[in-house]
Amino acid sequence: MRPFQILIDGFAISALYALGATGFTLIFGVSGVLNLSHGAIMVAAAVAAWAAASVLHMDTYSGALVGVVVALLMAFATYFAVVKPIQNSRRIPNEEKEIFVLTGTLLWGIMIQELIAYFFTNNAKTVLPIVEGVVEILGVRTPRNEIFTAIVCCLVIGLLWLLVNRTRTGKAVLAASMNPRGVTLLGLELTQIYVVVWGIYGILAGIAGVLLGMFLGVSSYSVGPLTASAFSIVVLGGLGSVSGSLIAAFVVGYLETLTAYLVSPAYRTIPALLLLVFVMYIRPQGLLGRR
Amino acid sequence: MAGFFTSRLFFISLACVVFAATLPFYVSGYILGLLTVAFYFGVFAMAWDLLFGFAGEVNFGPTFLIGVGAYTAGILNNQFGWSVYLCIVLGALASVVAGFVLALPALRVRGPYFGLTTLVAVLMLQNFIVVFADLTGGEIGLTIPDVITIDAGANYWIALGFMTVSAAILYGLSQSPVGLVLQASGQDPVQAGALGFNIVKHKLAAFIVSAFFSGLSGALLVFYFGTASVGTVVDVAVGVNVIVSAVLGGRRTVLGAALGAIFLIVAGEFLRPTGELATFIVSAVALLVVLFFPGGFLGAALQREARS
Numbered sequence: 001m002r003p004f005q006i007l008i009d010g011f012a013i014s015a016l017y018a019l020g021a022t023g024f025t026l027i028f029g030v031s032g033v034l035n036l037s038h039g040a041i042m043v044a045a046a047v048a049a050w051a052a053a054s055v056l057h058m059d060t061y062s063g064a065l066v067g068v069v070v071a072l073l074m075a076f077a078t079y080f081a082v083v084k085p086i087q088n089s090r091r092i093p094n095e096e097k098e099i100f101v102l103t104g105t106l107l108w109g110i111m112i113q114e115l116i117a118y119f120f121t122n123n124a125k126t127v128l129p130i131v132e133g134v135v136e137i138l139g140v141r142t143p144r145n146e147i148f149t150a151i152v153c154c155l156v157i158g159l160l161w162l163l164v165n166r167t168r169t170g171k172a173v174l175a176a177s178m179n180p181r182g183v184t185l186l187g188l189e190l191t192q193i194y195v196v197v198w199g200i201y202g203i204l205a206g207i208a209g210v211l212l213g214m215f216l217g218v219s220s221y222s223v224g225p226l227t228a229s230a231f232s233i234v235v236l237g238g239l240g241s242v243s244g245s246l247i248a249a250f251v252v253g254y255l256e257t258l259t260a261y262l263v264s265p266a267y268r269t270i271p272a273l274l275l276l277v278f279v280m281y282i283r284p285q286g287l288l289g290r291r
Numbered sequence: 292m293a294g295f296f297t298s299r300l301f302f303i304s305l306a307c308v309v310f311a312a313t314l315p316f317y318v319s320g321y322i323l324g325l326l327t328v329a330f331y332f333g334v335f336a337m338a339w340d341l342l343f344g345f346a347g348e349v350n351f352g353p354t355f356l357i358g359v360g361a362y363t364a365g366i367l368n369n370q371f372g373w374s375v376y377l378c379i380v381l382g383a384l385a386s387v388v389a390g391f392v393l394a395l396p397a398l399r400v401r402g403p404y405f406g407l408t409t410l411v412a413v414l415m416l417q418n419f420i421v422v423f424a425d426l427t428g429g430e431i432g433l434t435i436p437d438v439i440t441i442d443a444g445a446n447y448w449i450a451l452g453f454m455t456v457s458a459a460i461l462y463g464l465s466q467s468p469v470g471l472v473l474q475a476s477g478q479d480p481v482q483a484g485a486l487g488f489n490i491v492k493h494k495l496a497a498f499i500v501s502a503f504f505s506g507l508s509g510a511l512l513v514f515y516f517g518t519a520s521v522g523t524v525v526d527v528a529v530g531v532n533v534i535v536s537a538v539l540g541g542r543r544t545v546l547g548a549a550l551g552a553i554f555l556i557v558a559g560e561f562l563r564p565t566g567e568l569a570t571f572i573v574s575a576v577a578l579l580v581v582l583f584f585p586g587g588f589l590g591a592a593l594q595r596e597a598r599s
Contacts, residue, residue: 009393082582085582091585091586100538101587103534103538104578105580106531106534107535107575107578108574110574111571114567117567118566118568158529224527228410228414231410235407239404273411273414276407277396277415280396284399284400285404
């Protein structure tokens, strides 16, 4: 019975990690930006969904929608107010833009986190799940919400795959991640592609945030750990490689669940960190990364 | 280097230090305590700037070096009751070992990859402290039986003296030929290596110096506080403050990092009446500086001087 429990719980956590990390890696792959306000945007989405349902008394579906829209707006704000000015700045030397984007998005994330704490307190908030109840799978009592989370995550990732590989816009995004200069030579506006990518990112982070709020609950304290886990999953999988992130998300998710069940929940994050250090030493570019 | 002793920067710094040294005669113990912490933070930021501004290594884990130094000193004092000074020296040495460990991946991986390794180092240290709570005091913090002195003025002078000496050494190092080689290897390691400089040796040296000062400052700080906790010397948020200080004051200036740290701590305290919004305002100001004055305080000032 226990192996099945680990299998099921691990799958839901991993799928959620995968969804959270996909948008993060997409932005890095296309524009070379590591967005350290990622955790803040996810938490903002969850808190917005919570506030819409609990304060404004909307139904759960509209609440979830509000959360995703808030994340989308936040993502655009991050791009237009922080990332774009730094990328276009003439006073910052090109080789230092990376650290400025990191510092800028980090500060931006702290600002969002503090505003959330100010208006909605530091208390943990659990978004009302869209589906309630419990079912038995293979003798394991599983909340329906957990299954719902896993299904939505897989569905959204599948849609993303279709978007990137089967549509014109998606192909432009893919091309931009391979060779930005080549794309501009073909007459596509790089800035427009960036806006599209940040839009996709906002929706992905929003869905991941709302689901996380339903599944585990969030507080403004989860901002840092969320960013760190997305960052480590993405590096483990190889920066910019979406399929690498998916594999890495499942490796990390299952490793954490295994440790939590078999050893102790207190040691939950340690094996994943050790694995990360190990991979950095023997294969610095990550599982599926290219240098 | 010789020109520095006649430059305007030298006289301004000297005047600032002399003025700061007289403060205990007419300001309250509260302000002295605030500045004492700010000065130790200044050393953290300067040590970080040596690694980032000169060696070009994005170190997200300054608190790994600080925390190892602080906790080693604290645990030795707590467990064995050794003298404060011995503990501080051993803390700084432990930090040098930590710096060596941190430098190993830096020689293999670059940019965001190295940044992540340092971040992981901090998270591991944090987990380690919580897991070995018997030894480290865990999440509650470690009580340290001895303090250097309880006199606010003396503590302040120790901090000021320590920061001044560290600043002199770190600034001198950054302006020396070693600093130039570091800067070159940070910007283009291949070319610097082709010119015949031993990059590995220089980078290791930068890590060791940075670690030594971080650890020393961390150890002094815990003996000032009388306690060591994750929230004060290890947490990622503390590291973020160190990085923000250095960028705010002006990267690649060393002295600017100390200015940024003092500004950050003092501004945070002045904004305390605004309650939870204090951190928001400080972050917003820092973001505006990053966006509009990327050179930081000192960078902007030096640029104006160079132009006139």
